[in-house]
Amino acid sequence: MQSSSDRGRGRGLCVAGQYVENEDTIYQPRGEIEAMVATLNREQWDQTMVDLILINPNVYFSLLPPSPPPQVPNSPNWCTCGKCRPMPTAEESVCCGMRPETCTSESQLFSLLCLTETVLAIAAAARNDFLGNPLHLANDRNRELRCCSYRQFILWQYGRISAGLRGGIPSCCVWKIRTKFPDVNDRYVGFLPHRFIN
Structure with missing residues (x-):
């Protein structure tokens, strides 16, 4: 028994x-x-x-044998991770500073915080609630998700959102966000100095 x-x-x-x-x-x-x-x-x-x-x-x-991470052909000379693309302004010409195999844009935490639609939707709802903004259905959902993703990145890396910090988002991360949430016309606003991210 x-x-x-x-x-x-x-x-x-x-x-x-x-x-x-x-x-x-x-x-x-x-x-x-x-x-x-x-x-x-x-x-x-x-x-x-x-x-x-x-x-x-x-x-x-x-x-499994490690596979080399894909690199962007002709990445700029200021890029160390191999995934950045040329940016239109000096403020946007920032790299994460990592090696190709440890690029911030490839990290699981970046993917979770900045590329997961559910996380971004909750962050947007919390922001709207905090600011007293009514919930609305965006005409351009991808644009809303990109903006929210930029805010998430800034909060994650800098701990606060303030005017002008968006230029501190590495090019590799900006392009990963743009690839995940593309503009149908391939037109992006880019960094605007002294503008609070909306």
């Missing part, structure tokens, strides 16, 4: 096709783990890898 503490625990963890009942056997020193792995035959090794990847899919991605 099972004790009450054993009920509902299932079959334990599957290691190399074998279910391990005692959790203490899972947490072993590295040397013992290496010795156990060395005894696995090819079939056991393959099954263990499949089980491990099913439990933690990040293992699969860690096994």
Whole structure:
């Protein structure tokens, strides 16, 4: 008969096709783990890898060879990340300062905060509520999302929004935002000095 503490625990963890009942056997020193792995035959090794990847899919991605991030051809000489494009003004000619593999425009946090429509819609609703602006349906949804994305970037990087900070958005990030929320006529306002981002 099972004790009450054993009920509902299932079959334990599957290691190399074998279910391990005692959790203490899972947490072993590295040397013992290496010795156990060395005894696995090819079939056991393959099954263990499949089980491990099913439990933690990040293992699969860690096994893939790194792919070089795409670079913008003819990126400007002021760009270090390789993803910036020429900008019309000196104020807009800013790079994130990172290497190609760590470019800010490729970070998961940038994607979450500045490119996720749900996050941007909530940020816009909160801003409208704070300012007492009525909610409205934008004629140009992508323009609204771009503007909100610029504000999100500034808040994320600088902690506040004030006139003139939009020039501090790196070109790589501006173009990532423009690519995600394009203007149908490919016309963008760009940086306007001393203008509060609306």
